[in-house]
Amino acid sequence: MTNTALIAGAGGAASKRLIETLLADPGWSVLALARTPRQSAGRLTWIAADLLDGPACARALAAQHAVTHLFYTSRAKHGETGVESIEDNITMLRNVLDAVEPVAAGLAHVHLVQGTKYYGMHLGPFRTPAREDDPRPNVPNFYYDQQDLLARRRRDWAWSASRPTFIYDFAPERARNAVTVIGAYAAICRELRQPLDYPGSAASFDALRDMTDAGLLARAMKHIATAAACRNEPFNVVNGDVFRWRDLWPRIAAHFGIEAGDARPFAMNEWVRDKQPVWDGIVRRYGLAESRLDHIADWAFADFHWAHSYDVTSSTAKLRETGFTETLDSAQMLLDHLTRYREARILP
Ligand SMILES: NC(=O)c1ccc[n+]([C@@H]2O[C@H](COP(=O)([O-])OP(=O)(O)OC[C@H]3O[C@@H](n4cnc5c(N)ncnc54)[C@H](OP(=O)(O)O)[C@@H]3O)[C@@H](O)[C@H]2O)c1
Numbered sequence: 001m002t003n004t005a006l007i008a009g010a011g012g013a014a015s016k017r018l019i020e021t022l023l024a025d026p027g028w029s030v031l032a033l034a035r036t037p038r039q040s041a042g043r044l045t046w047i048a049a050d051l052l053d054g055p056a057c058a059r060a061l062a063a064q065h066a067v068t069h070l071f072y073t074s075r076a077k078h079g080e081t082g083v084e085s086i087e088d089n090i091t092m093l094r095n096v097l098d099a100v101e102p103v104a105a106g107l108a109h110v111h112l113v114q115g116t117k118y119y120g121m122h123l124g125p126f127r128t129p130a131r132e133d134d135p136r137p138n139v140p141n142f143y144y145d146q147q148d149l150l151a152r153r154r155r156d157w158a159w160s161a162s163r164p165t166f167i168y169d170f171a172p173e174r175a176r177n178a179v180t181v182i183g184a185y186a187a188i189c190r191e192l193r194q195p196l197d198y199p200g201s202a203a204s205f206d207a208l209r210d211m212t213d214a215g216l217l218a219r220a221m222k223h224i225a226t227a228a229a230c231r232n233e234p235f236n237v238v239n240g241d242v243f244r245w246r247d248l249w250p251r252i253a254a255h256f257g258i259e260a261g262d263a264r265p266f267a268m269n270e271w272v273r274d275k276q277p278v279w280d281g282i283v284r285r286y287g288l289a290e291s292r293l294d295h296i297a298d299w300a301f302a303d304f305h306w307a308h309s310y311d312v313t314s315s316t317a318k319l320r321e322t323g324f325t326e327t328l329d330s331a332q333m334l335l336d337h338l339t340r341y342r343e344a345r346i347l348p
Contacts, residue, residue, distance in 0.1 A: 003226075004066040006031045008051060008096045009074020011038070013167040013174060014113045017218035018071060019044060025222075031064055033096070051092035052076075057099040067104035069225050070096065072146075073113045080304045089142035093149060101155075110150055111225040112161040114143040114234065116314060121165075125310035128208070132163070132234045132318050147234065158231035160224045162217065165238050165314060166305060168333060169214035170340040172290075176298040178305050179337045183347040184297045185268065186256040188278050190348075191285075195261035196253040198245060199271075200306030202263040205246045208311040210238040211330040220324050229322040236314035240327030248331050255338055256348075268302040286348040296346065 005022050007015050010032030022028040029043040037046035049060035051074055061067075076088035093112075100107060119130040120137035127134055136144055143161075150159035168179055189196050198205045220237040224230040246263075253260035272293065279293040290296055316327075341347035 002027055002029065002066075003068045004029045004031065004064075005069045005071055006033060006061070006064065006067045006096075006100060007071045007073055008033050008092075009072065010034045010046070011036065011173075012073050012075070013169065013171070013176070013214065014162075014164070014217060014221070015071070015073040016171060016174075017169065017214040018073065018221055021215070021218040021222055029066070031067065033060070051095055052088060054091075054095040054098060057095045061096075061099040062103060064100070065103050065105070067100055068106050068108050070100055070107065070110045071113070071221060071225065072096065072111065076142075080300045083140075084142050086140055086142045086145050090145050090149060093146050097153065107157045109157055109225045109231075110159045111221060112143075112146055112150060112159065113221070114147070114161050114163045116163060116165040116312060117141065118143045118163055118234075119314075121308065121312050122304075128311040129313040129315040130163075130236065131315050132236060151232070154232065160230050160232065161234035162221050162224055162237045163234060163314065164212035164217050164236075165210055165312060167212050167214050167217060168337055170337050170344075171214070172341070172344065172346050175295055176301045178301075179334065179341065180297040180347065181268070181299070181302040181305060182252060182334070183338050183341055184279070184293065185302075186252060186258070187282050187348045188275055190256050190258045191278050191282050195259040196249065196256070197261035197264040198249055198306075199266055199268055199302075200245070200263060201265045201309045203309035204306060205249075205263040206244055207309060208242045208244060208313050209308075210242050210313045211333065212238050213328050213330075213333050216326055216328055219326060220319065223322070223324045224319075227322055227324075233318075235319040235322075236316055237319060238314050238316060239330045239333065240316050241330050242313050243330050248334070251331055251335060252338075255335055265306075268306075269299040272299045272302075282348055287345060288348065289345050 011034045037048040078084045250260040
């Protein structure tokens with residue numbers, strides 16, 4: 001049996017490894033939709049369309065009769081402190097459904113990528129480990145509207161959703177990435193001969209956290225979108241362990257050969273303003289490929305990444321019960337990603 005995945009928002013954090021994972025299986029072809037298409041090759045075809053433009057989506061997808069699975073991995077643009085627009089995010093999802101449903105008679109599944117913000121992790125302390133049926137915080141969130149839209153609209157196809165926490169990956173094309181935030185910050189501390197202080201509060205240094213590896217997320221998404229036990233249900237997707245930054249910090253410092261410091265909260269987005277000359281020196285010393293510090297890491301995102309002074313953890317029990325049992329050691333995962341950046345000469 002051959003499946004054809006349409007990935008809507010195919011250049012994002014959740015989609016790069018999904019494309020790889022699906023193409024590694026000869027039973028899948030991939031249609032990758034974004035405003036900025038990349039190079040098509042073999043069973044991967046890129047499609048250019050703006051999801052906010054309904055007629056443009058319909059034109060771009062009119063001939064895609066083979067689509068069996070829609071993976072929705074897009075999000076309307078937002079600032080780190082801004083609230084994502086419900087109207088835009090609903091319009092984008094509805095536009096792609098309106099375009100695909102009439103032409104793809106074999107559409108079997110629509111999968112939505114959500115996140116821990118479903119539980120209000122961006123609002124303040126919440127019940128942890130979060131479980132999929134926890135009550136929704138009484139605050140608007142586009143995830144609720146999108147999930148409700150799918151549940152209401154479901155016809156011959158089933159829906160599902162994945163809820164990762166922060167996504168970690170080797171993704172040089174994406175500055176909004178905690179791996180490069182940590183790596184560039186540590187490299188600058190080393191260059192300045194300073195210890196690796198933790199940029200968040202003491203409470204966030206000690207809070208319990210979890211991580212989601214992009215590759216694990218991709219394999220889980222494939223499982224969720226195809227396993228009968230996952231139809232019409234949401235699932236948390238995290239690595240399966242928990243950690244505290246305080247325990248992980250000395251290992252990150254050791255990776256860069258410096259001392260670990262203590263919690264010293266500061267705004268990275270301000271701290272970084274005079275650091276480009278320091279980075280220029282690092283680039284020269286280590287022969288690095290990328291000279292712009294704001295291309296390496298998104299420093300507004302950095303402040304959001306360290307902002308949570310309470311536990312942020314999700315239960316994986318529901319997903320494991322459906323047969324997806326993969327786990328990862330989060331500390332090792334982070335160090336492995338840092339090593340890949342070092343080998344690619346993007347981080348020292
Ligand atoms: N990033 C994380 O760490 C993280 C963690 C947990 C959950 N999530 C969730 O994962 C989902 C995807 O997040 P993300 O961070 O990957 O999002 P993103 O990078 O902001 O967007 C994903 C992709 O969507 C495409 N896109 C955006 N607007 C579009 C439009 N109007 N038309 C067509 N394509 C459009 C973009 O490609 P083009 O610019 O080329 O169009 C982009 O590559 C969201 O629900 C998010 O909440 C993300």
